[in-house]
Amino acid sequence: MNLPLLWIIPALPLAAVALNLLFGDRLGKRGTAWLACGAIGLAFAAAVRAVLHLASLPAEERHLVEMAWTWMRVGGFHADVAFLLDPLSAIMVLVVTGVGFLIHVYSTGYMAEDPSFRRFFLYLNLFMFAMLTLVLADNFLLMFVGWEGVGLCSYLLIGFWYEKQSATDAGKKAFIVNRIGDFGFILGLMFVVAYTGSVNYERVFAAAPHVFPAGAATLGSLFSGAGLPAITIATLLLFLGATGKSAQIPLFVWLPDAMEGPTPVSALIHAATMVTAGVYMVARSHVLFLMSPATLEVVAIVGAATALMAATIGLAQNDIKRVLAYSTVSQLGYMFFACGVGAFGAGIFHVMTHAFFKALLFLGAGSVIYGMHHEQDMRKMGGLASRMPVTHATMLIATIAIAGIPPFAGFFSKDEILSQAFATGHYAVWFAGVLGAVLTAFYMFRLYVLTFRGAPRFDEQAAPALHDAHVAAEHAAHGHADAHGHGADDHGHDHGHGGPVTESPWSMTLPLSVLAVLSVVGGFVGMPFQQGGHVLERWLRPVMEGGGVAPVPVHELSRAAEWGLIGVSVAVAAFGIFMAFQAYLANPGLATALRARFAGLHHLLENKYFVDEFYGATVVSPVHRFSVVLWQFWDEVVVDGIVNGVGQVTEVCSGILALFQTGNVGTYALFLALGVLALFLHFLRS
Amino acid sequence: MAALMNNDVFVVALWAIVKVAIILGVLLGVVTYLIFAERKICGHMQARTGPNRVGPFGLLQTPLDVLKLLFKEEFIPAEANKIIFHIAPMLAVFPAIVTFSVIPMGPPPMFVVTDVNVGLLVFLAMSSLGVYALTLAGWSSNNKYALLGGLRSSAQMISYELAMGLSTIPVILRSGTLSLVGIVDSQAGTYLIPGTHIPLPSWGVFHWYLVLPFAVFLVCSFAETNRAPFDLPEAEGELVAGFHTEYSSMKWAMFFLGEYFNMIVICSIMITMFFGGWHGPFMELLGPVFGPLLGLGWFLLKLSAFLFFFIWVRWTFPRLRYDQLMGFGWKVLLPAAILNVVIAAAWLYWRAA
């Protein structure tokens, strides 16, 4: 089998974008859908082919680099546009293309009513291109290109319904917050380049242990800032970038708002793929991180804190998508503290499984919202199980998976993370993880129960009226495609808008089923208790053990201990689930009682710890005031003053000089002749 | 006197003066009877007999006309630019006469006034000066028709000079010199048509790559001499009499003189370039004294043939329209001439290689 054409994988979506731009208006919705999905499908096929080829190689040779062209060559520094396929990027590329394909298919159904159908798929394909570039890049610079590309696409897609103020605001927020992270990423990149003189992964990781001055910084020295080694700064900056992209403390605020975008976007970008880019980046440059234990500590703590915090917030949200958003944040937190405790493999594992069930959850939620005529408030749902059997079943699977009940995918990855944390002696982090697990199980099942079980809390007969009222409301609140897709009255939707709540079309349920299957079996690659680690571990080993950096010390756990841990996590998950059923199904009084008891806490959680307000007070408004000063003083007075001054000076001077510009040729000729005379004189005197 | 005779510069100058005097005298006579011939010929072409009253066969007609013109009252329009009005007719005659100084009318050195090594250029220069006569005449006589005629003539002559000059280049390429004598020498003798045994005089026109140049040159020569069908500067139908509307008596005669001089000159040049000049059969037989004379005879014979041809054309063809004239000059003759140059150059190069 010849070299796998790596470049074709990102090229396909790009080609789709180009075609869509050029001929989109002639293709019509069907054509556009086929084009977009076809491109991604082919990309998926190509990825599978490439990965198979990779797998066919012996373990230590699993490192395919495909040079497209030399991008820039400045002195000693040079960067290529080259693609790298190794076990790590293989997993990512498979997840991205596979889940991406499913979500594309789903979108064809979900967005069917949207007038700017074409634009949606344009952005979606563009995002796929950027994401694949990010994943397949073989150097940090190209990765950064993809990094920025996905950022742009996420901005475009969050603000997809740009006639809605909240959407555009959310888009801007996402973009700006990401910029902060990207800034950190750039700085970290500069550090790396400055020390290793290269951006290519191989060279960087090969050079890093030698060029970076040794000297492990402890957590303490971070705060004292005394004698901080370059590697720590570099990795911290890179991690800042990761927090931006992957919505970790302190930069997680944009992700919940990002739910303003269409649900498939939330599923693809803000659950499955883009937000995991940070994790991927950290895992990719694990060599650097391993060289700086302090950073690892930071990563672990931030991850755990995020996991816990987001989970707690998730408890009190009522918007179905927001709950999922916060659960995403918390799951990302898990991934990060997996990386933090040195279990990069586990982190990637969780990325994969999470991609499956979280995508499934979002798509299911989308299906629910679709069926509920764009109702997102869980308090207005309930009892959908009978009406949307497929959605219900798949959602249930996903919920169990995320809650971490064996043998579903979520269990394996989460359990591995926790056990790793325990094994490496991060007990506090481990405890936080466990606590997070309880909460996760609780709020996820709260979501499930509120949505599917119990008595319906919506008036089906009054649905049209409700809907019509709702359409008006949507404009202000979370109005969707059809808010402008059709006016107040035309209900020409194939799923009978305002009619009884029904199951979604196959184009939406099919991906749900596939993802459900994946979230069931997806975890088996990580089956524990195998000699020499489980499949995924062995697959990733060539990458993770590349670079002569000692991994985080792990004192081997006894079989009993492992069972114990498993038991604990299963138990806590079960407890959470039980509590959820109790509180929201068996005796609803409990929930209200709890809410009454901890009113203050609930208020705090409902308002997401006032983080937004905090940032608003501490960052946004000072910056705003400062920029006002800049505008009114610096720009209008100083800069404009200089500019106008230059202009006036020029005007005056030219006014003087213009006296010579009589416009009379004779005068010019006279001056010329006088000049000649002067020359003559000069020669005569010399 | 003897000292003078030994001073060769003086001798050359003397000879030149003598020859010029002869040529002038002869030319004046020739022109007089050329006009007579023209009237006769056109008469017969139009089925009349032409002048036949004055003297035997009307032979005295034109000399007496000249006499009449000499004694006629001279009229100078008001507001005319006197000086230029006077100069213009002379300018009509003078370039033609100058050109005669370089035309070999017979075997040198006897029948050549001077042999300058850029004779052809002299001819071109003089013909380009010929413009002034008409232009200035038209302008100075302060008359719309005259001015129009002058403008026309200047535009027309400049346009056709280009084609004419270009059409001489193949000849120069062939003979490799600008001297008219040299050009004539290069056409001496005969050559066999390739593949046959038919001898041809190796005159220019008998070489295939010089036929088209000859055609172009011929047409241009009509335009240069302002003769029908290119006589737009004096198109009596549109401009009363064109540039010489206001001219009368001897000045008017001068223009005629100039026209016929130019005609003779251009015919001689054509003969020199394309018809072997004074070359012709039987010259060797007559020996060193009479042979040259015969050469002169050949030259005059060819000349008269050409002059007849000119007259013939004048009374045969209708006048062109002005735009036709320009279009023809720029869009047909000029490209044709350029084509000639390329073809001839390529052919000669190929033959030399």
Next chain:
Amino acid sequence: MVPVLFLGFGALLVATALMVVLHRNPVTSALFLVLAFCSLAGIYLLLHAEFIGLVQIIVYAGAIMVLFLFVIMYLNLPHDVEHGTHIAVRRGIGWMVGALMLLFATLLMRRGWAPGPENAAMIGQEHGNAAAIGRELYSRFLFPFEVTSMLLLVAMVGAIVMTKARRPAGEERP
């Protein structure tokens, strides 16, 4: 005899050039200029530059000046009216500058001249320098020659485009 001719032609040249500048009637100036060019051609002949001399007549007298005359007549220009103080002042200045320049030039030329590099013999004098010039043009000066041809072409096109009669707006140029 040659020096005599030179002096004669030179005097004629200077006189006619002066007349060009002095005469108020553009047509007369043009004619004097023609005369000047002809005498210059004569001087060229005396300097053994026959080719240049005759090209001078053909190009300048035969083409360029005719063009001038044509334009003057086409514009139908009268005598130039040149009165008024500032014109007088300018005339004064002009003549002064000219005189100064001539003075300086003569002063400069009065100085010693460094003898330039002398070629062994004037190239191709034997059969007219036309041949020599042609040889040089097509060998050493081939590129400038071609460039000049291009220049002429451009100038021709430009002149045609510029003097094309304007059409009323809206109507397209063919």
Next chain:
Amino acid sequence: MIPIGWTLALSAAIFCIGVVGVLVRRNALVVFMSIELMLNAANLAFVAFGQQLKSIDGQIIVFFVMTVAAAEVAVGLAIIVNVFRLRETVFVDEINLLKG
């Protein structure tokens, strides 16, 4: 053989006359003619020097100058004609659109 001094003096004189013409006259056409005079003065100098140095190059330069002059005149006259069409004048001191 003519001494080069004479020729140069002559060319200098012609050139200065040309300068005077450019400075004194207001008729664009005459100014143009004066420029031609200067060009020819330069040509004369070239030929003279070529003669002095026994080199043909002088005459070749003159040849080029003539060509350029022809081009220049073609364009220049076209410009003058256009100016006349627009402003009904050929007096250079009445055409001062570029007055600063």
